[in-house]
Amino acid sequence: MNPDTPLQLLGGLTAREFLRDYWQKKPLLVRQALPDFESPIDADELAGLALEEEVESRLVIENGERPWELRRGPFAEDEFSKLPERDWTLLVQAVDQFVPEVAELLEHFRFLPSWRVDDVMISFAAPGGGVGPHFDNYDVFLLQGHGKRNWKIGQMCDSESPLLQHADLRILAEFEETESWVLEPGDMLYLPPRLAHCGIAVNDCMTYSVGFRAPSASEVLTHFTDFLSQFLSDEERYTDADAQPVSDPHQIQHDALDRLKALLAEHMSDERLLLTWFGQFMTEPRYPELVVGPELEDGDLLDSLEQGAILIRNPSARLAWSEVDDDLLLFASGQSRLLPGKLRELLKMICAADALHIDNLGPWLADDEGRGLLCELVKQGSLGFADE
Numbered sequence: 266m267n268p269d270t271p272l273q274l275l276g277g278l279t280a281r282e283f284l285r286d287y288w289q290k291k292p293l294l295v296r297q298a299l300p301d302f303e304s305p306i307d308a309d310e311l312a313g314l315a316l317e318e319e320v321e322s323r324l325v326i327e328n329g330e331r332p333w334e335l336r337r338g339p340f341a342e343d344e345f346s347k348l349p350e351r352d353w354t355l356l357v358q359a360v361d362q363f364v365p366e367v368a369e370l371l372e373h374f375r376f377l378p379s380w381r382v383d384d385v386m387i388s389f390a391a392p393g394g395g396v397g398p399h400f401d402n403y404d405v406f407l408l409q410g411h412g413k414r415n416w417k418i419g420q421m422c423d424s425e426s427p428l429l430q431h432a433d434l435r436i437l438a439e440f441e442e443t444e445s446w447v448l449e450p451g452d453m454l455y456l457p458p459r460l461a462h463c464g465i466a467v468n469d470c471m472t473y474s475v476g477f478r479a480p481s482a483s484e485v486l487t488h489f490t491d492f493l494s495q496f497l498s499d500e501e502r503y504t505d506a507d508a509q510p511v512s513d514p515h516q517i518q519h520d521a522l523d524r525l526k527a528l529l530a531e532h533m534s535d536e537r538l539l540l541t542w543f544g545q546f547m548t549e550p551r552y553p554e555l556v557v558g559p560e561l562e563d564g565d566l567l568d569s570l571e572q573g574a575i576l577i578r579n580p581s582a583r584l585a586w587s588e589v590d591d592d593l594l595l596f597a598s599g600q601s602r603l604l605p606g607k608l609r610e611l612l613k614m615i616c617a618a619d620a621l622h623i624d625n626l627g628p629w630l631a632d633d634e635g636r637g638l639l640c641e642l643v644k645q646g647s648l649g650f651a652d653e
């Protein structure tokens with residue numbers, strides 16, 4: 266993708282301009298970002314998903330049994346027919362993992378790293394419905410799928426911003442509106458992290474939220490140090506072979522801090538381990554139970570492909586790759602594999618994983634490592650056969 270091509274999705278901005286001026290900085294409203302957009306699923310199909318055990322869904326009812334009542338799915342079918350006429354929202358998470366046409370929407374966002382994408386959440390709101398003024402810690406593109414929604418934006422927030430007393434929802438106690446727009450199907454609003462926002466359905470409406478993810482500093486530190494500690498032996502400790510006589514035995518001298526800083530720096534600056542951890546962490550699936558594969562021998566895979574089978578990425582799997590010196594690292598759903606540089610094009614194909622078949626895989630199937638890798642990924646559940 267050429268970063269200097271104007272994109273309709275970004276209102277004629279290029280990816281480079283959008284990243285420079287808006288991404289993580291300020292909101293952008295784009296009228297007809299996806300012209301003539303028609304939601305690939307309707308309200309009934311969305312409600313159908315919310316009945317399923319493996320699907321994460323929520324109902325927010327403004328004047329329910331208590332103000333801003335939150336109910337969590339899976340729901341029983343008759344629950345929807347008992348809802349009030351107005352002022353409620355059904356939210357279904359990660360619809361991209363269950364509806365391929367929704368996953369296809371993500372193709373429009375390929376100017377951003379795929380490992381930054383969290384999911385496509387879809388909400389259906391009855392007139393007046395919304396989840397209250399709030400902020401998210403993530404970037405989000407709000408695409409109007411059906412009906413009209415009035416989006417208001419407000420102040421920048423943080424963890425000190427006052428919230429309403431609510432056990433489950435983080436609703437802002439104060440909302441200082443700065444701008445508002447009514448979005449129609451195909452219109453899109455990009456919001457940077459922590460910007461207060463509030464969407465109210467004008468009529469029955471569906472909103473697609475393409476949400477991004479970024480680990481918090483606290484997550485990076487706890488998870489990376491956990492990962493690192495597997496490689497450290499008990500003998501590796503604070504040492505002070507250079508110790509000098511102390512004047513006050515109860516004082517912690519600053520030379521102790523210098524030794525600690527050196528210990529931390531030695532381990533924290535191992536780039537290969539940092540990359541391995543990061544790739545594994547960022548490709549951990551949202552629903553690991555949906556990433557499982559069959560028992561399979563190299564030969565079986567080859568037979569299936571020869572008979573016309575097509576391999577695609579399991580929609581619940583996450584894939585990414587990187588390079589270390591002359592080698593490559595493939596990250597697949599929380600696991601990493603060090604691979605020889607000659608497999609670069611295969612890795613790129615696997616990560617894009619539109620469709621892998623005998624014609625485009627051809628030469629890679631003759632390579633032991635290439636074939637072995639494909640087989641491993643099928644067994645792990647990151648790749649699967651298209652007709653399964």
Ligand code: SIN
Binds near residue numbers: 405464
């Ligand atoms: C919604 O679609 O109702 C909520 C989306 C959001 O505000 O993040």
Ligand code: CO
Binds near residue numbers: 399
């Ligand atoms: Co939000």
